[in-house]
Amino acid sequence: xxxxxxxxxxxxxxxxxxxxxxxxxxxxxxxxxxxxxxxxxxxxxxxxxxxxxxxxxxxxxxxxxxxxxxxxxxxxxxxxxxxxxxxxxxxxxxxxxxxxxxxxxxxxxxx
Amino acid sequence: xxxxxxxxxxxxxxxxxxxxxxxxxxxxxxxxxxxxxxxxxxxxxxxxxxxxxxxxxxxxxxxxxxxxxxxxxxxxxxxxxxxxxxxxxxxxxxxxxxxxxxxxxxxxxxxx
Numbered sequence: 001x002x003x004x005x006x007x008x009x010x011x012x013x014x015x016x017x018x019x020x021x022x023x024x025x026x027x028x029x030x031x032x033x034x035x036x037x038x039x040x041x042x043x044x045x046x047x048x049x050x051x052x053x054x055x056x057x058x059x060x061x062x063x064x065x066x067x068x069x070x071x072x073x074x075x076x077x078x079x080x081x082x083x084x085x086x087x088x089x090x091x092x093x094x095x096x097x098x099x100x101x102x103x104x105x106x107x108x109x110x111x
Numbered sequence: 112x113x114x115x116x117x118x119x120x121x122x123x124x125x126x127x128x129x130x131x132x133x134x135x136x137x138x139x140x141x142x143x144x145x146x147x148x149x150x151x152x153x154x155x156x157x158x159x160x161x162x163x164x165x166x167x168x169x170x171x172x173x174x175x176x177x178x179x180x181x182x183x184x185x186x187x188x189x190x191x192x193x194x195x196x197x198x199x200x201x202x203x204x205x206x207x208x209x210x211x212x213x214x215x216x217x218x219x220x221x222x223x
Contacts, residue, residue, distance in 0.1 A: 032209050043201055043214035044154070087154075089211070097142045097161065097208040098169070103153035 001026055004102035006088050012108045017078050021105045023071040023088030032091035033064055035073050037084045038104065044087055047073075078109045114138070117202050117215035124222050130189040132218050134202030142205045143185035144212065145169075145177065147198040154201065160185055192222045 006023045013019050025033075033050035048055065050062040050071055061074040071088055088102040118133035136143065144159040146169075156169030158177040166177050174196060178186045185204075189196055199219050203212035 034211050036211075041219075043217050045214070046211040049209070049211065091208045097205060098144075098156060098159065099208065099212060101146075101154040103151070 002102075003027060003092075003100050004088055004090055006102040006105045008103060008105060010106040010108050012110060013078055014110055015078060015080060017109075018074065018076045019078055019107060020075075021073045021086055021088070021107075023073075023102055025069050025071070025088075025090045025100075027090075027092050028069065029093040030069070030090040031093045032099075033062075033071050034089040034099070035060075035062055035071075036087040036089055036101075038087060039084050044101075047086070075107075078107075080109050080111065083107055083109045115202055115204050115213050115215035117200075117218050119218050120216065122218055122220045124189075124192050124220065126193060126222055128189075128192045128222075130192050130220065130222075132187040132189075132200055132202075132220070134185045134187070134204075134215055135183050136185075136204040136213075137183065138204070138206070138213075139182065140204040140206050141182070142208075143179065144203045144205075145175075145185065145187045146201045146203065147171070148201060148217075149198050157187065189220075192220075194222050196220065197222045 035047040036044040037047045038044040054063045059076045063072045085104040087104045115136045145157040146154045160179045176188045202215040205212045
């Protein structure tokens with residue numbers, strides 16, 4: 001079983017739609033959580049950290065459910081520029097500073 | 112902003128060549144990482160380093176080595192390049208894991 005699992009998509013949505021990505025992680029010792037965004041043929045860039053209480057940054061909302069070992073990312077009012085691959089990332093407590101990446105969910109926002 | 116610079120965007124090397132991929136960061140980060148990214152396999156950790164002259168194997172170290180002689184520079188070495196090492200190589204650095212990583216722009220290596 002993969003340590004971090006995501007639906008690969010692609011998710012094809014119209015502009016203005018709300019889209020949700022889900023991610024599950026297998027190690028209960030996971031302690032830090034992130035969403036990264038990766039544009040085609042570019043490097044991943046940190047989109048947001050995910051906190052236990054949930055957090056929001058503009059149109060983006062991240063949620064963490066430790067009991068279910070589940071992370072989500074909600075994008076509201078999606079824009080063409082949101083088209084990218086979204087990577088779910090976790091850090092495991094006893095593995096130091098290493099981050100473990102999911103394979104990513106591809107999003108395509110259409111006019 | 113932290114800047115992580117990888118020396119080449121694109122490289123083409125021949126099978127059997129020794130290949131050096133260089134990575135430099137400008138924010139005095141202790142932690143540096145090398146990943147490779149392949150379609151369908153995601154990012155896989157090759158080697159990492161938490162300090163000068165320190166290195167640890169990641170998940171796929173075979174065929175690779177690293178060097179960290181200075182804090183700001185972390186080099187990945189392909190001892191004898193093979194076609195299955197054709198990939199996108201990404202370097203990253205971090206101050207603390209809870210801040211996440213900053214990646215370089217990547218080196219797309221093709222071994223022919």
